[in-house]
Amino acid sequence: MPSVTTATTKTSTSIQNDGRLQLTGHEPPFGDWRDDLVRDGYAVIKGAIPPERAQAYADEMFSWLEDFHLGFDRNDLSTAREKHLPIINEKGMCWWYSLAHEDFVWKIRAEPGVVGAFEKVYGTKDLIVSFDAVNFSLPGRNDIAPNKPWPHQDQNPDTRGFRCLQGLVNILPNGPQDGGLIVCKGGHLLSEQFHQEMKDEPRIKGFFDEWYGYTDAGMKWLDNHGLKWHKVSVEPGDLIVWDSRTPHYNLPSSSTRPRFCVYTCYMPVADVTQDDLRRKKEAFEGYRTTSHWPNATFVGPADAIRDGKPCPYNRKQPTRKPCLGERGYRLTGIPYIR
Numbered sequence: 001m002p003s004v005t006t007a008t009t010k011t012s013t014s015i016q017n018d019g020r021l022q023l024t025g026h027e028p029p030f031g032d033w034r035d036d037l038v039r040d041g042y043a044v045i046k047g048a049i050p051p052e053r054a055q056a057y058a059d060e061m062f063s064w065l066e067d068f069h070l071g072f073d074r075n076d077l078s079t080a081r082e083k084h085l086p087i088i089n090e091k092g093m094c095w096w097y098s099l100a101h102e103d104f105v106w107k108i109r110a111e112p113g114v115v116g117a118f119e120k121v122y123g124t125k126d127l128i129v130s131f132d133a134v135n136f137s138l139p140g141r142n143d144i145a146p147n148k149p150w151p152h153q154d155q156n157p158d159t160r161g162f163r164c165l166q167g168l169v170n171i172l173p174n175g176p177q178d179g180g181l182i183v184c185k186g187g188h189l190l191s192e193q194f195h196q197e198m199k200d201e202p203r204i205k206g207f208f209d210e211w212y213g214y215t216d217a218g219m220k221w222l223d224n225h226g227l228k229w230h231k232v233s234v235e236p237g238d239l240i241v242w243d244s245r246t247p248h249y250n251l252p253s254s255s256t257r258p259r260f261c262v263y264t265c266y267m268p269v270a271d272v273t274q275d276d277l278r279r280k281k282e283a284f285e286g287y288r289t290t291s292h293w294p295n296a297t298f299v300g301p302a303d304a305i306r307d308g309k310p311c312p313y314n315r316k317q318p319t320r321k322p323c324l325g326e327r328g329y330r331l332t333g334i335p336y337i338r
């Protein structure tokens with residue numbers, strides 16, 4: 001059983017679903033970032049977390065890395081080597097060590113300016129959140145494989161329409177040279193046409209159905225249809241959201257600055273089954289990591305691999321267990337299990 005502390009477990013389980021954006025490109029103007037989302041398939045919500053809290057989260061993230069006591073030092077980035085760090089892949093992702101359930105990660109997920117953006121898009125407060133990876137892209141990581149482009153969308157190409165809004169909370173200054181999210185502007189609006197016309201293109205194998213990798217021919221199609229790729233630059237505390245149909249990946253850094261972000265993706269409880277919620281509860285109680293998809297269709301391996309063997313620093317639980325308020329607890333989905 002989890003050792004999660006909840007400030008309260010008194011919560012309503014009646015599900016509100018007041019309507020949501022469909023992201024067809026034909027929505028009337030809102031006068032805010034939702035217009036960017038409708039047009040471009042992504043948007044930046046400036047200052048979703050106040051800068052001083054973003055700074056505090058940055059400190060906690062650096063401390064989390066240092067507290068493995070393997071030699072990493074935030075003031076000497078030459079220590080950013082695999083032997084001094086927990087396992088982080090070449091794309092900056094860390095999925096293991098129960099990191100997805102560290103208290104600071106849950107605090108970020110429950111930040112009102114973050115979850116509030118998703119409430120606006122989905123038209124409901126009855127949401128669940130993914131238990132997704134954290135990104136620690138440290139400069140000069142030539143000790144691991146290079147980060148090659150892997151353009152993809154995080155939605156099953158056999159499904160239609162807007163189904164899931166993804167997000168990442170940016171923690172450190174992230175300019176054009178610092179690596180990070182690159183999106184194919186407007187790709188969501190041509191998604192249906194793309195998958196119709198490219199249905200015979202051989203598929204790149206992914207971990208699960210809600211993923212599609214763009215081949216060279218697919219990239220050419222996007223280019224031939226006038227779509228352009230754009231690297232999104234953001235400041236600490238900014239939230240980037242994108243339609244899961246929008247092609248994207250992340251770029252390596254060519255600067256000396258680290259990039260930290262936390263992936264936060266929400267979907268309406270109304271969209272998920274009781275089986276999804278039960279699987280999600282199991283993932284929560286086992287401190288497991290999921291994909292972007294909050295319905296826990298994919299639960300990742302618990303253990304990191306180091307030098308071909310289970311990492312000796314693997315953990316079965318976070319160092320600081322999540323202390324959830326009511327908002328955070330509802331986002332686990334547990335209160336909605338009947």
Ligand SMILES: [Fe+2]
Pocket residue numbers: 152153154248
């Ligand atoms: Fe993705």
